[in-house]
Amino acid sequence: MKPNKYVLILLATITAYVLVEYYRPKPLDWTPTYENDDKIPFGTKVLYELLPDVMQQANVSTVRLPVYNFLTETKPAVRSNYVFICRDFNADGNDLKQLRAYANRGNNVFISAYSFPDSLGSVLGFKADVKEPNKADTTLRQNLVNPKVAKSGGYNFFHDDGRNFLTITNSQRTTVLGRNARKEPVFIRVQYGKGYFFIHNLPLAFTNYYVLSPRTSDYTFKALSYLPALPTYWDEYQKQGRFDEEQQSIFRYIWSQPALNWAYYLVVFGLLFYAIFAGKRTQRIIPVVEPPRNTSLDFVKTVGRLYFQQGDHDNLARKRIQYFLSDLREQYSLNTTVLDKEFTETLAQKSGTSLTETEELVRLLRDAQKSISLSEYDLLTLNAAIERFKHQTV
Incomplete structure (x- = not known):
């Protein structure tokens, strides 16, 4: 029996990914876990x-x-x-x-x-x-x-x-x-x-x-x-x-290892894709015509609500900063690597906002980037400053 090419592609992809993850240099993990079996800087x-x-x-x-x-x-x-x-x-x-x-x-x-x-x-x-x-x-x-x-x-x-x-x-x-x-x-x-x-x-x-x-x-x-x-x-x-x-089960161990965790998801999604493509080869395609819909905003709202409800304020705040700096790079052609005085003055000139308000916004961004963990209060303060800046530049 001739091997199915989709199965071979899936197996090759999973094997390659696991090998790359296993042998690539591991970046230093600065996550504060405080766990007694962690050798990382912030383990115990x-x-x-x-x-x-x-x-x-x-x-x-x-x-x-x-x-x-x-x-x-x-x-x-x-x-x-x-x-x-x-x-x-x-x-x-x-x-x-x-x-x-x-x-x-x-x-x-x-x-x-x-x-x-x-x-x-x-x-x-x-x-x-x-x-x-x-x-x-x-x-x-x-x-x-x-x-x-x-x-x-x-x-x-x-x-x-x-x-x-x-x-x-x-x-x-x-x-x-x-x-x-x-x-x-x-x-x-x-x-x-x-x-x-x-x-x-x-x-x-x-x-x-x-x-x-x-x-x-x-x-x-x-x-x-x-x-x-x-x-x-x-x-x-x-x-x-x-x-x-x-006492760890197989799945607990898999989920605790990043490489195996991603390999597990690749297997699951690979099987789903295989079922979809195999179904197209054996079933009559029934076209479904739906009106165009822009789901980007709904997706952003859903993801943001999920992070906020789960209390992952630090992660949400850092993503907010990341996307805001990306907007600044695209809209004003600014280098956001170093948020210094020159960056602040240039941003104020190009955006038309006052230098005082721009300095306050940049200071909040710098403080947030330096902080180890951001709280709900930090997230709300940062988001309010960003929205205020966007409203003034409309």
């Missing part, structure tokens, strides 16, 4: 492997369960530490209730994240705040308060925009352990019953890049030195969910 593999020595324990236990399940279904050590390093600390009411009871019994909870549940902050007497985008400062220094562990000149975590800080709303049980150069707290200890909550607002400090950097490596271990040498539990549920590598 290095800290996780060093933590047993820091805690003076034979090993550190990884937790792949929600806080509620772990503390109710298992039996943690009589006295222990529970460590969370993540971008956003997400916990519901049941989780927080068990976590407070855990600390109340004389245990320690260490959380380093940019955002925290409001309910946790109201109980412990703090609030995680963030400054406006125009207050971003990647040169902002951080330091520990205790002069015995403080570093002369402080520490600079320049991949962080310096906008996050903690506001203390109840200082009775709170001790400030770390501040930034603006004297704002970024690391506090809150006594809760017989135990303590350690709240830290700069998780990037615990990633591979800064743990291995000679200029910042000691900050990580000084911060963790406030925890007593006890059995320690490291949470990965907040970042990777319930399933570890041994």
